[in-house]
Amino acid sequence: MRFVGRAPRRYWLIALGVIVFAGLPTQVTSFQSLEWAEVLIFAIVIMGLNLLIGYSGQISLGHGAFMAVGAYTTAILVHRYHVEYLVTIPIAGLLTGLVGFFLGIPALRLSPLYLALATFALAVITPSLIKRPENLTQGTQGILLPPQQPPDWASSTFAAVTGGPAMTSDQWLYYLCFIAAIILFWVAWNVVRRRPGRALMAIRDGEVAAAASGVNVAGYKTLAFGLSAFYAGVAGALYALATGFVSPDTFPVSLSFQLLVGAVIGGLGSIAGPLFGGIFTFWLPIISSQFVQTQDWIPDQVASVFKNAGPAVTYGALLILIMIFAPNGLAGLILSAYARLRSRLRGVGERTSGQLPPDPQTV
């Protein structure tokens, strides 16, 4: 019991978060749990992106394209080769990781700008590339997947716990994403807190110094990029299973931007940030367009334009404002607010000992 009492406060927060997300499907409708599954999928990609941008100082504008690779791997394996869908998830992740690894080799030797350029170009051409091998990807038509039914044990456990009807396939998918998110967040947590994470941060903060200290700069950078692509691949596979449909239009360039916005808003270089980022980027366009529709004073024409242009305007403005005023994103804002609150409560004397967010200039 003393161990529990001594646990750092953030462990309590983590436990609280896990419980909330584990219990979520019992409180919301089946359709809403599918929406939250997509939030978790976003959080997984953004976690991968955050490992890359926040910890290794590289930038990718092509994570939407990596999601496409993962999603199509799963879709093709399930649809065409009738592979068990659970098996396809790690396959999709590994394959996408490999793609990232090989793309990273030429681009990572140079400044982060070149990686940004190459991945941006990749994101733009991905929809066209997907359309080509038509017998494999079914071209613009896309691939339709059947909903995945939950296994009996999960279904009956769920029914026993909630005392309600058996688990729907949407709820099963939610739990799949939930488990994947927990595993991947745990992996990320361990990566950044151990040798690879320290090496990556050393590279981010000064490549020359890192190299002089014996860090294999090129190796770790490529590794970070491959790992980041792996996250995107797993998320893509889950996305294909959750929505049951993939087409070239599922993965436009704007998706890659949306993911970047999520990473920046959530907070670069923070483990909790991607979760905020996932929630934010998923719900912002939905809620804002719903809000505009309920406002009678806004003319219909403006509302319909807003539905198309609104997210882009908001995302763009937010990216700029956050980079200028709060480079550590929501996670950073929460941390500094907490530090300020605590020092206020404990008196002025301890103000300097409050936990400060990481140096904004390093990201």
Added chain:
Amino acid sequence: MDEFLQQVLSGIAAGGIYASLALALVLIYNAMGLVNFAQGEMAMFATFLAFTLIGHGISYWIALPVTIAIAFIGGIVIQRIVIRPVERAPVLTLVIVTLGLATLINGLAGFFFGYLPRSFPSPFSVQTVDILGAAASWQDLGVMAVSGVVLVLVFFMLQRTSVGLAMRAAAHNPEASRLLGIRVSWMLALGWGLASAVGAVSGIMVAPILYLEPNMMQTVIIYAFAAAVLGGIESPLGAVIGGLIVGVTVNLAGTYLPGVGGDLQLAVAFAIIIAVLVIRPNGLLGRRAMRRA
């Protein structure tokens, strides 16, 4: 052979457009070591302004310089408001800010002008003229001429005027330039203005070929990236040469390589970017990057 020559000619015309946009990228890269991801969207917005002016009955040849002037001022304003606060931040921050700018401008264009593709008027006829047995359209020749004039003007300004000298000095060595009394920050703003103006020309030139809509420049900017990387990202002359090579290569690949038609031409640009990074990372005319690692 005639068809080959014809494809080369229209490739050069397209290349001129890519060269202008690539030059805009290089101008900003030289000023602050940053690839401006918003360059294409800024050009698109300027093109919409030109479209609006022409729609109000203003003649094309008046609307063109007026738009370029507005784009110039717009570039300076953007640098002052959006870029200046993060001028000294790491390049990653700057990249994210320009991406935000790109998204913002794209959304604003959608908000003000809508997403319906519009056909943009061209002052040049589509009739053809015989050059060495190939039929070149006046449209292509006109685009070549306008891009050529703009490129020459920019070179003249950078190389032969004192403002150009100050801009180059500020980019090359900010501290020493400041000691010599050059207002470095304003030189950066001027660089943004110039880049924005040059980019606007590329937008107006490309609009009659593609349809004008908020995502019009999304493909063009990829070709411009390829051109800038191919030419060596800090070399203005390289950008022009790279632009022409990319234009011709993409056109020829689209015509003669099986399966590389339509939207897959963009993949050629991607292949060029990757090939340059593998074979010759500094591009054709770029200096070898000084890296101590």
